[in-house]
Amino acid sequence: MKTKLYSPNTSSLAYPVGTTLDRFIKLKQEEFQFASGELSQLLRDIALAAKIVNRETNRAGLANIGGAFGQTNVQGEEQQKLDVIANIRFTRALTKGGEVCAIVSEEDDEVIDLQNGSGKYVVAIDPLDGSSNIDVNISIGTIFSIYRRVTPIGSPIQPEDIMQPGNQQVAAGYVLYGSSTMLVYTTGHGVNGFTYEPSLGEFFLSHQNMVAPSDGNIYSVNEGSYYQFEAGLQEYIEHCKAKLYSARYIGSLVADFHRNLLKGGIYIYPATQKSPKGKLRLLYEANALSFIAEQAGGKATDGHGRILDIQPTALHQRTPLFIGSKNMVDEAGNFLKKNATTVARKGVLVQ
Numbered sequence: 454m455k456t457k458l459y460s461p462n463t464s465s466l467a468y469p470v471g472t473t474l475d476r477f478i479k480l481k482q483e484e485f486q487f488a489s490g491e492l493s494q495l496l497r498d499i500a501l502a503a504k505i506v507n508r509e510t511n512r513a514g515l516a517n518i519g520g521a522f523g524q525t526n527v528q529g530e531e532q533q534k535l536d537v538i539a540n541i542r543f544t545r546a547l548t549k550g551g552e553v554c555a556i557v558s559e560e561d562d563e564v565i566d567l568q569n570g571s572g573k574y575v576v577a578i579d580p581l582d583g584s585s586n587i588d589v590n591i592s593i594g595t596i597f598s599i600y601r602r603v604t605p606i607g608s609p610i611q612p613e614d615i616m617q618p619g620n621q622q623v624a625a626g627y628v629l630y631g632s633s634t635m636l637v638y639t640t641g642h643g644v645n646g647f648t649y650e651p652s653l654g655e656f657f658l659s660h661q662n663m664v665a666p667s668d669g670n671i672y673s674v675n676e677g678s679y680y681q682f683e684a685g686l687q688e689y690i691e692h693c694k695a696k697l698y699s700a701r702y703i704g705s706l707v708a709d710f711h712r713n714l715l716k717g718g719i720y721i722y723p724a725t726q727k728s729p730k731g732k733l734r735l736l737y738e739a740n741a742l743s744f745i746a747e748q749a750g751g752k753a754t755d756g757h758g759r760i761l762d763i764q765p766t767a768l769h770q771r772t773p774l775f776i777g778s779k780n781m782v783d784e785a786g787n788f789l790k791k792n793a794t795t796v797a798r799k800g801v802l803v804q
């Protein structure tokens with residue numbers, strides 16, 4: 454019997470599979486009559502740094518750049534050597550690129566003011582996400598958000614340039630250093646993914662117009678903290694089990710998010726007794742992925758309201774995150790609403 458080879462239906466795709474990231478960015482820019490090209494260049498700068506971090510990640514075990522750096526960051530978390538290296542690589546690329554005036558990074562206590570009079574953009578970045586997974590060879594990532602500064606270009610940076618809600622992002626993306634390395638981004642016109650071909654040193658369009666399934670059967674939450682979850686969430690998790698959903702949790706937000714974006718599912722990092730505001734950071738983790746989720750037709754909340762509408766009040770602010778397939782995020786929210794007590798049914802008090 455002859456085997457029928459799988460061939461994707463490419464008739465609805467606007468760009469050929471295999472278009473390079475550079476070319477894609479250029480073609481996209483041409484679609485917007487007044488685009489100046491600076492945002493395009495900024496995306497290229499990020500892609501370049503991602504290639505370098507990809508190389509460092511791949512050789513971490515050989516080049517003595519795995520393991521702890523020996524210091525803690527502003528959130529009191531132990532920095533890994535690769536956290537520091539990735540931070541240097543991305544901030545260097547953004548500084549040299551010339552389009553950025555300020556950077557907020559997980560690894561820096563304060564805003565990095567680049568003193569760049571012509572920089573129009575502010576970038577918030579988690580240079581290396583899931584860093585506890587580096588030394589055990591499990592997928593890690595980078596997450597970035599891009600904002601246009603709101604005060605006049607050339608004037609000193611002001612807090613309102615930095616503390617913008619996620620609904621003001623002009624672009625956001627992530628890099629997944631996984632079984633292959635991918636860059637996924639949005640500029641508010643859908644979501645596209647590019648796979649890195651290391652021998653050619655290029656990202657190629659592989660996932661055009663990504664669409665999040667509106668339903669799914671994967672739930673991703675650190676169930677080790679179950680006894681610290683509020684009652685409504687405990688009930689939602691039991692509902693997932695009753696429905697025989699699959700539990701999948703890598704412990705790298707980018708990887709967990711990416712899987713659920715492709716397959717359908719929900720990722721939850723809720724408030725716990727240990728972390729009453731959750732663990733994830735609004736500015737450089739939740740906002741970017743929420744923008745991407747919405748652009749792909751998914752949803753992101755803090756369990757109650759839209760992540761992208763949260764007005765930040767602190768640079769390293771944390772937020773609970775419920776993100777992924779729209780119907781699943783809605784359903785989880787309904788469980789929280791139905792049982793609004795913050796007391797766990799089994800276990801301890803959350804607040």
Ligand SMILES: O=P(O)(O)OC[C@H]1O[C@](O)(COP(=O)(O)O)[C@@H](O)[C@@H]1O
Nearest residue numbers: 579581582583584585675704705706
């Ligand atoms: O171990 P936990 O508490 O489940 O936390 C896992 C979460 O923490 C993070 O690792 C935080 O990211 P960083 O590595 O950038 O600090 C997320 O990627 C991940 O989803």
Ligand SMILES: [Mg+2]
Nearest residue numbers: 579582583738
């Ligand atoms: Mg992170």
Ligand SMILES: [Mg+2]
Nearest residue numbers: 559579581582
């Ligand atoms: Mg990090």
